[in-house]
Amino acid sequence: MARHLLLILLPVVAAFAILPSVYTNHLMLFNFIIFMTLAQGLNVIYGFTGYLPFGYVGFFGAGSYGFSLMVIHLQAPPFVALLIGAAAAVALALLLTPLLRLSGVYFSIANLAAALAVLQVVSNPNLEEITKGPYGISLRGVFNPTLSYGTAVAVLAATLALVIYLRNSHFGMALKAIREDPISAGMAGINVVRERVVAWLLSALIAGLAGGVFAWYVSVFYPETVFSVEFSVFAIVFVLFGGNATVIGPILGVVILYGIYNAVGISTPQYFQLIYGVLIMGLVLFLPNGLVSLLQRWGIDVP
Amino acid sequence: MFPDAAPLLAVDGLVKRFGGFRALDVLSLRLDAGEILGLVGPNGSGKTTCINVISGLYRPDGGDIHFDGRSIGGWPSHRLVHAGINRTFQVPRPFLTLTVRENVQVALAYGRRGDGVADVDALLLSLDLDAFADRPAKELNSAQQKMLDLARALATRPRLLLIDELAAGLNAAELERVAVKLKDLARSGIALLVVEHLMGFIDQITDRIIVMNAGKEIFEGRLAEAAANPQVVEVFFGAEHAA
Ligand SMILES: Nc1ncnc2c1ncn2[C@@H]1O[C@H](COP(=O)(O)OP(=O)(O)OP(=O)(O)O)[C@@H](O)[C@H]1O
Ligand SMILES: [Mg+2]
Numbered sequence: 206m207a208r209h210l211l212l213i214l215l216p217v218v219a220a221f222a223i224l225p226s227v228y229t230n231h232l233m234l235f236n237f238i239i240f241m242t243l244a245q246g247l248n249v250i251y252g253f254t255g256y257l258p259f260g261y262v263g264f265f266g267a268g269s270y271g272f273s274l275m276v277i278h279l280q281a282p283p284f285v286a287l288l289i290g291a292a293a294a295v296a297l298a299l300l301l302t303p304l305l306r307l308s309g310v311y312f313s314i315a316n317l318a319a320a321l322a323v324l325q326v327v328s329n330p331n332l333e334e335i336t337k338g339p340y341g342i343s344l345r346g347v348f349n350p351t352l353s354y355g356t357a358v359a360v361l362a363a364t365l366a367l368v369i370y371l372r373n374s375h376f377g378m379a380l381k382a383i384r385e386d387p388i389s390a391g392m393a394g395i396n397v398v399r400e401r402v403v404a405w406l407l408s409a410l411i412a413g414l415a416g417g418v419f420a421w422y423v424s425v426f427y428p429e430t431v432f433s434v435e436f437s438v439f440a441i442v443f444v445l446f447g448g449n450a451t452v453i454g455p456i457l458g459v460v461i462l463y464g465i466y467n468a469v470g471i472s473t474p475q476y477f478q479l480i481y482g483v484l485i486m487g488l489v490l491f492l493p494n495g496l497v498s499l500l501q502r503w504g505i506d507v508p
Numbered sequence: 509m510f511p512d513a514a515p516l517l518a519v520d521g522l523v524k525r526f527g528g529f530r531a532l533d534v535l536s537l538r539l540d541a542g543e544i545l546g547l548v549g550p551n552g553s554g555k556t557t558c559i560n561v562i563s564g565l566y567r568p569d570g571g572d573i574h575f576d577g578r579s580i581g582g583w584p585s586h587r588l589v590h591a592g593i594n595r596t597f598q599v600p601r602p603f604l605t606l607t608v609r610e611n612v613q614v615a616l617a618y619g620r621r622g623d624g625v626a627d628v629d630a631l632l633l634s635l636d637l638d639a640f641a642d643r644p645a646k647e648l649n650s651a652q653q654k655m656l657d658l659a660r661a662l663a664t665r666p667r668l669l670l671i672d673e674l675a676a677g678l679n680a681a682e683l684e685r686v687a688v689k690l691k692d693l694a695r696s697g698i699a700l701l702v703v704e705h706l707m708g709f710i711d712q713i714t715d716r717i718i719v720m721n722a723g724k725e726i727f728e729g730r731l732a733e734a735a736a737n738p739q740v741v742e743v744f745f746g747a748e749h750a751a
Pocket of ligand 1: 549550
């Protein structure tokens with residue numbers, strides 16, 4: 206575990222800390238951090254427990270709005286607002302725990318519907334007094350690119366530390382056991398319902414923190430921005446591509462695919478969506494455990 | 509009452525329904541520490557269902573289950589495991605992508621009662637799984653996967669072990685080893701409920717059997733006596749005798 210912290214977490218965090226001084230497109234770097242955090246957060250729930258939440262972005266949006274409403278209405282300092290945003294995401298996840306009784310695609314779709322429902326509530330013009338409705342959020346008072354960028358790096362570091370812990374602990378092993386066979390997991394003495402909920406809440410917490418720090422960094426956004434299903438889809442594709450239930454897989458997925466996206470996707474998005482569609486189908490059919498499974502096939506223990 | 513005289517497991521009037529069908533229809537049985545009780549009966553008679561209800565997969569629809577004096581009917585599996593009950597599955601259910609060692613480790617970490625020495629390697633060795641310790645469980649054949657089910661169960665240090673057709677598919681030498689293993693476990697004080705179709709195996713390890721048919725007990729006693737019981741013969745050989 207110490208080795209993984211040293212060889213994976215440290216270089217990633219160092220890279221994101223140093224890059225802004227040599228590379229001027231800070232927004233793009235920031236987006237890399239956000240997607241890496243979201244991909245790892247999704248890894249916690251999908252990789253380790255097998256639940257694929259299409260509506261994962263709902264927790265991101267809840268974090269963004271929790272943060273923003275604290276700043277707007279209570280003039281809360283950003284770090285306090287960030288914690289409240291994360292708490293909002295966790296509260297939403299608690300509300301949605303009954304969804305864990307569903308399996309497979311039913312869970313995925315119900316979760317997507319829940320995220321869209323939250324978007325509908327937040328962007329409702331009748332709630333303009335509270336949420337600013339469809340007109341969006343502006344947080345100029347707390348705008349601070351340097352500090353919010355640094356906080357995003359810290360959130361990513363904490364997330365990586367959590368996934369490294371899962372990869373190396375009995376708790377992570379128990380989650381994988383539940384994913385493989387919940388009935389057998391019960392016979393291994395695991396409290397299946399409780400451990401599953403813990404993973405679900407942790408995964409929501411990560412997305413909530415990412416959403417809050419995103420709101421802080423960009424400072425101006427619309428409900429559709431932070432509840433965009435594209436966040437879910439991207440995070441899912443990155444995890445699938447790189448390899449779930451590992452630390453390295455989602456990192457590789459983000460670096461390679463989001464890298465390509467930034468190189469070619471922004472200028473010609475129509476081709477990119479086509480390529481993504483084909484890629485998802487190909488992955489699910491031929492490489493369900495991602496790039497790292499190629500290494501695992503050779504007996505290499507991928508961290 | 510005399511607490512010493514109470515059996516480790518007491519099942520009274522157990523009922524389990526699937527829709528309108530009664531898979532267990534008022535079943536009762538007693539099992540003492542260190543005893544091996546055989547549970548036999550034709551296909552679909554409710555043997556696996558009986559194990560499933562005692563191990564918490566299904567809630568009983570009627571009747572009581574007492575373990576060590578406590579009423580445990582309807583408890584979730586993990587709680588039963590912590591109380592000292594474990595099982596194997598007729599169709600083995602290891603964690604397929606976890607290694608053989610991890611399969612046992614996770615049970616040690618989450619299901620072990622007390623804090624005795626936890627020696628994964630010795631456990632795997634005793635069940636002939638040591639050579640595969642670091643391979644994923646999906647690479648094991650079905651008989652080995654059943655042994656892994658047993659290893660996982662033993663890792664939790666059960667006082668009651670429910671065994672569902674462990675012997676099916678084993679060769680003669682393996683059967684002999686498993687029989688010795690189960691008798692050793694009973695000698696160490698574990699109570700065993702053994703479901704099995706192989707009568708030779710049942711005869712070798714049990715003193716007492718219960719014969720089930722259609723969710724009910726139709727005979728209790730020694731296997732040799734069962735063979736002479738007309739109702740048992742009817743249930744097992746009815747078709748041939750009629751022909
Ligand atoms: N989950 C279930 N849903 C509906 N019916 C079930 C279920 N489980 C078992 N049954 C039915 O209950 C009856 C008893 O099944 P059970 O598996 O307990 O039999 P068994 O004695 O273990 O048979 P076998 O020797 O073939 O393993 C069967 O008719 C079976 O179809
Ligand atoms: Mg059966």
